[in-house]
Amino acid sequence: MEHERVEREVARKAALIYLPMSIGAALLFLIAASVLGDYPTVARVGGAIWVGVLSLIVSMPMVTSRVKKQWRGKF
């Protein structure tokens, strides 16, 4: 049971890091698309969502694994 509790805690802590990172990447894309060209709103928003999703996929395992390593010693 302790293992599951630790898992939940790790997942929560990791989410607090990778979610802002992904949202940040999406926002950065949105700002860049708004500033750098005359893109349709749908393209800007759609692009931001796509970049956000991919950033989430990239950052989620990296951050989760790092948080886990910090949390407990590995055998």
Added chain:
Amino acid sequence: MSEHPAITLTLPIRGMTCASCVSHVESALKEVPGVASVMVNLGTERATVQFANGSVPVEQLVTAVRDVGYDVPVETTTLAVSGMTCASCVAHVEGALKELPGVAEAVVNLGLGSAKVTYIPGVVTLGQMKRAVREVGYEASETSSGTEAIDRERQAREEEIRRQGRNLIIAGTIGLLVMLGTFYDMLGPFKAIVPEFLSYKWVLGLLTTPIVLGPGRQFFTNSWRGLRHGVTDMNLLYATGIGAAYGIAVINTLFPDAGFGGEGATFFESAALLTGFIVLGRWLEALTRGRTSEAIRKLMKLQPKIARVIRNGREEEIPADEVEIGDVMLVKPGEGIPVDGTVIEGYSAVDESMLTGESLPVEKRAGDSVIGGTLNKTGAFKFEATKVGKDTALAQIIRLVEDAQASKAPIQKLADWVAGHFILGVHLLAVLVFVFWFFLGYNLFFDPNSSFILSPYKLGAIGVFGFSLLLSVTVLVISCPCAVGLATPSAMMAGTGKAAEHGVLFKGAEAIENASKLQTIVFDKTGTLTKGEPSVTDVVISEQSSVISETDHWSLTTDHLLRLAAIAEKNSEHPLGEAIVRGAETRGLALVNAESFDSIPGHGVVAQVEGRAVLLGNRKLMRERSIDFSRLMPQAEQLEGDGKTVMFVAVEEEPAGLIAVADTLKEHSVEALRRLHQLGLETAMITGDNRRTAEAIARQVGIDRVLAEVLPQDKAEEVKKLQALGKKVAMVGDGVNDAPALAQADVGMAIGSGTDVAKETGDVILIKDDLRDVVVALETAKATMRKVKQNLFWAFIYNMLGIPLAAGLLYPFAALIISPELAALLMAVSSVTVTLNTLLLKRFRPSIRREDRPTRGAGRPQLQAAPVASGN
């Protein structure tokens, strides 16, 4: 970290005998940083450790306990893991298991669908392991053994083939309709037979939806399960690809003015065919993957299901796994032998080729041992069971091959690491590709008349977002490293299985990889290159013997001399004397008893044989008796120069001749060495003999390097010296006396171990006492590694060529891009290429076995079936 919850852990401890042991263990554990409290119980042999900060440094605890002289026992279990499709799956399952406190090691085999876990019992349970595997998106169950396991594995494989086959039929059939609808305008005269409504976007949407939600659902559910636990695998690549294509198509159909390219960019066929091709790849993989593990199935099938036991004088047919040690069984011609045992009555020939690789049937008579799983050929016999169940040779061989197939070669660890990190890299690349085409590429290069490779379909009015997304998705789909994951384990499985067929057992994948890189093969001399017992090699007659002949009316021949010497030595227990007696018996000479016999310690014997005084011994004995052997001295010295021991024989005080005795080479030593040289390998011999004897043997057999006068305990040191020269060294020995040298070598080969393989040391076990099997082992290892490298080439070449194309590298020049469905097809082809290439290894035969084949049966002993009382 102080806010972390406290954790309590219970460790099993072995070796404690008293209260002071308890105190030692407690003190040691308390010194581990982070430990809040420790309670050791001598009665239960357990230590309960509490941590204040939530961290569980299990490895530190184990080290602390072991440092003070006690042990924390570990156990090994194998879980059957289903749902794994690529190398990143392997990394995820291994990662999930290794993260469990108490798991020391986890090795996952994609080909076998298994996870071998070493763990501390009590700290972690099988249930927790299974749950951990399930939580990252796969299914885990305990494996069973024997025929139950093979049945279960076959059922699981057949179920997977059926499931993917069903998915393929759905995706293929409906996908074909979607294709017809999509390309309706290009059908020309065939338009008449295709209803026009199929080309309506909403109809295409309706047709594609069941494909995505049916056969495609597995990719979404699996990737979601993994994502929840922070892991990404190839399912995610597919899910994002299918999801993006389908999502954009739906939006463009329902909301054509949303800015995603409108009705001109509804990629329903992309979503449908992408799913179809991925499912096709899964189906083909399921179909072919099981065939690489055929060796284990073949071995398991050797085990007869029924044994004919004689109990209370009656024959009874009982299940073979119910046979007990001491049971007497009857085996008739053509029947399999159910367990290991010793023949007590009857005479037959048994085909042991399936276990030992020996091509000719082996004669069996009372006192000989038989191996369970081998096939009785000609006669009937009774035998008594000596080993049953998991102790039989067949069970040991199966276990060894299974262990080898479950292990990982260094090259595979590297490939898994690459593939494990590949997916993250690919997603990163997908972001870069999207950003590039969104901000730069589209404006610079987009051409509405451009199209997909191998497709007449024009990109038309697709917008910047749709175009960039399309390329980004294609990169994801084409990058799947599923073939990378299969490349090494599938070849290793086929290779270890193929070697086992020829009586060569590799204990691990690492042994195969190391064996393929060997440069020097070191042989132990006695018992490996040579028979290990002296035998008569030369008999020389003195010219003076004619004198004896004339006076005695008796003609002295080499056989006569040998016979006289053998009769004189008949009562001797000296090894040289025994060799002479054996030599005479081998030549069919009748040996009567000597009238008198007297041993002269350290010199020889004197005996009265058929009325003649026979003196047999060393030259010192002859000198003392003033018998002049000067005419025979040149021959004597030449024989000694060849490393042989010379015995001088005098009859009636006259020199009669010489008998040379030496440890002789085994039948196939010279051929084995010749073949090793043909493979470009250096050969060395290690022996405790003096240099002259050693070099004589080396000359006969063709050894390159002689390591003579080496004490048994120094053999490992000699191997180390060769390694220090930068050579990859194999040591071939009997596996018992040479254990340290076998362990020191890069590859230790235990030869002639028979079928009691479990106790053998060494990385490779050669069941037969045939040195040519060293060549079989090396050729199989090289063939396997060749296959591994070919597979890795095929696995990576698709990605290396496909990714730049998918990212749009060709587009600025040729206005062509790869469609997601073509990307999926390429990936499916990549996996299938690798698996089919591995299956080619099934045709491999070591060079010696290729030459054996035509002679099979020739020279086979002609045995008569011997009648055996049936017991009735």
